[in-house]
Amino acid sequence: MAAETNRVSIETVHIQTLPPSRSSADRRAEPIPGAAPQDNFENRTADVSQCSVADDNNGEPRYSGFFSPGLASVRRQYFLIIARAVLLISVLIWVSAPVYWGALSNSAKRSKNLEAWFIDRDQSRIGQAIWQAFKNNTLPGPHLNWLSMDPLAMGDDSSVSGLIAEEHAWVAVVIEANTTTTLTNARVNGDKNYDPASAIKMFYSQARNEIATANYIVPITTNLLQFTTSAYATSSAQRYFAQIRGTGDTNDTAVQMIAQAPQTISPAISWSVVNVRPYTAPAAQAVTLVGNIYLCIYAFMITMATATARDLISPHMQFLPMSYALVSMAFHIPFSAKFSEGGGFMLFFCYIYLGMAALGLSMESMITILTPRFAPFFLFILIIYNISPVVLPSELQAPFYRYGDGFPIRNLSQALRTIMFNTKSSLGRNAAVLVAWIIMSCATMTIFTWLIRRREHVRLRRIAEVDSSGSKKDSQEEQK
Structure with a gap:
């Protein structure tokens, strides 16, 4: 009889202390649809605690679990709030995340959209050989969109630097005037002061976009220049040694000049880099x-x-x-x-x-x-x-x-x-x-x-x- 009285008491407490339904105004202020306002949280906590505790005949408290029948309406409301929140967040993920993922995907395949200039002021063997290598580039990996520009229209180095700074192109490779003649004279005369890096200049603007320049502009151009200059140095050295041996006799004077200026053979030609807008901070x-x-x-x-x-x-x-x-x-x-x-x-x-x-x-x-x-x-x-x-x-x-x-x-x-x-x-x-x-x-x-x-x-x-x-x-x- 005491157990039945106690069970009736618990059910009565459950029924009487369930939180009342909220008005539409309360629901509009909820942070998540279906959630209760913040200022009522303590009251709802107290209500739930009241409905889960009852005194038995010995005065000891009794707690009801999460799946207690008395908490059915509260539990139903809880799952409704969670379901709505999960649904809204899932929709948000599919609406926003693909946009950011798409912004980063396939960027390497689109590197051909990056305009790059090749300016040949030499108009001789070195300039022509390097342009053919740039135009017919077969190196693996992403490539740039190389365009051969009129050296007269581009002006001097300061003009090229200004055009790159104004973002007319991402990078410009300039073969300086008389490069072929300068290299030939340096070999013949054993010019110790010959600087291979004076043959080519590369202009780019790092501050335009430090990510693009670090991942695409500089690596692609550097690899291409390394490949083409090495290939030209090898073929040029072969031609020169074949020339100085002529009829089979070695030209001791020519060999002595090469020993005096070995940089005319290797690397023969190189390049210098001009960062017109460095990313200094x-x-x-x-x-x-x-x-x-x-x-x-x-x-x-x-x-x-x-x-x-x-x-x-x-x-x-x-x-x-x-x-x-x-x-x-x-x-x-x-x-x-x-x-x-x-x-x-x-x-x-x-x-x-x-x-x-x-x-x-x-x-x-x-x-x-x-x-x-x-x-x-x-x-x-x-x-x-x-x-x-x-x-x-x-x-x-x-x-x-x-x-x-x-x-x-x-x-x-x-x-x-x-x-x-x-x-x-x-x-x-x-x-x-x-x-x-x-x-x-x-x-x-x-x-x-x-x-x-x-x-x-x-x-x-x-x-x-x-x-x-x-x-x-x-x-x-x-x-x-």
Whole structure:
């Protein structure tokens, strides 16, 4: 009899202490669909603890397990929350992850999209032999798109350097004038001062994209030059030794000249490298790539912090970009490559401010219709779709990633590279894209706010009509 009384007591406690159903307003504030608000967590914990404990006749507590029949409704709600969260995250993964994976895949196969210039000022045996090797390159691995350029149109070395800095091509290989004649004279005269590296110059801009230059531009060009110069040195030495032996007698004078200047035989010709825009600050990668992810997160944090007080967002968003810029200065990010140190820093700050405003206001706009519980999903999509076009040059990515030209982070990264390394300047276009995002976000925020308010007014009007009709019926029944 005591056991039956105890079982009835437990079931009664279970039934009485189940959490009540929540209103639609509560559900709208949940971080994940179906989850309870944070401020009710302690109450719900207390309710569950009450429904799982009961005193038996001896005063000892009794605990019910997770699969207790009394927790059926709570357990059902728990699994519903988990299922919805897993579904939403799975959709998010398939929407965003393939974009980033695709940005990095097959880049080696697209290396032929990287334009490279071959400029032959020699117009003789060395220049012609090396161009044929470049044009008919059969080396394994990725290749560049080599174009033979008119040496008169390209100008001198300083002109070529400027064209590479302005990003007309990724790399330029220049065969200097009279290279063949200079090598021949050095062999004949035993010129000790002959420098094989003066025959060829390679121009490239590392700061244009340090990943592409390190993985493709420099290795491919270096391997090709190593192969062609070695092959030419071997064939040239064979021809020269055959020439000095003539009728079978060795030309002692020629041999003596070779011994005096052995570099005319090996390596005979070599090259020097000119990095027109060196990537001198390794910490700059934190600003141009990874730091942009942090910038998105900072903008998201300030958006969430001011979700209920949007009129206070302006002073905060001025302080955060300045903090970001000051941190960059502390790690010796160069600001004087194109402008003065002070001017470069202020311009750096202005672009960081525009970038944070563009990202933050876009999240501010979307949070109006998504509500705070779905804001992290939009944040993840915003980061992935902005970062993917930046990790590699557009030439090494599928045409789909050209959309990055109209997105904030690509333009912000280009502007910061110009400020830090004096790369090709597109500051006007970069600022225009960022300002366009700010204007678009403000416009969509206004539209979304109006739509939400209009929907809320319609809902309240319907509730009022239902309440009015119900009160009329009650009054009529009372009169009857």
